[in-house]
Amino acid sequence: MNLNHKRRLTTTVLAAAMVMAAPLAGASTAGAASPVYTAAADCSYPAQKLDLTNWKVTLPTGSSSSPTEIKQPSLATFSVNPWFMVNSACTGVQFRAAVNGVTTSGSGYPRSELREMTSNGTSNASWSATSGTHTMVFREAFNSLPDVKSHLVGAQIHDADDDVTVFRLEGTSLYITKGDDTHYKLVTSDYKLNTVYEGKFVVSGGKIKVYYNGVLQTTITHTASGNYFKAGAYTQANCTNSSPCSSSNYGQVSIYKLAVTHS
Structure with a gap:
């Protein structure tokens, strides 16, 4: 059995336990009280x-x-x-996409994925990288990878034409991509399934700053609109x-926090 891409959860309890019990990588716990999480x-x-909503x-x-x-409003x-x-x-919320799933006309790969909207979910979001500041913060864990080609995307910025930058896991290697360069920035070569991390994109002045667990990983020049x-x-x-x-052969991500702001 290939441990890089065959560590499936039999339940989602493990990922949930890690959210409640494990700090983010690199975070200090000295003198800190144990966090308490209350389920809805x-x-x-x-x-x-x-x-x-959007x-x-x-x-x-x-x-x-x-x-x-x-x-929306059906999504509610x-x-x-x-x-x-x-x-x-x-x-948190479980997103799963099997290899035999239905794909969009513009992609050969399946997805269970949120797309940003505006006006209470009634219109497609579309913003410029050179005007204002656009931020997405998310906490998530990769739970399962497809067999053979063990690649999975958990979050991304897309423009009017294609993906601009994504968090992409390949086996145990977590990358931040830049356009077609899928190995642009190696975040870690030792990612373990079900490990919760916090990612952040900040777009302003034609630059995309990408963070992993609060640490800036890379700055990408991007001036397009339609993002x-x-x-x-x-x-x-x-x-x-x-x-x-x-x-039974799928990629799965669990998301525990998702916040977007535009200013």
């Missing part, structure tokens, strides 16, 4: 765990080149097991390069 009373829908979700279900897409009370749901511990944030599980494998070709 009602954990039926992802929108009860994350503020999804998001829509694309799922790996539906018909050929036409995946299921859920927008939507959940589907196992693709998009609150985890069993009620601490928007995305977060979830964007599996970088399909039935042509990963087997078995079934719903």
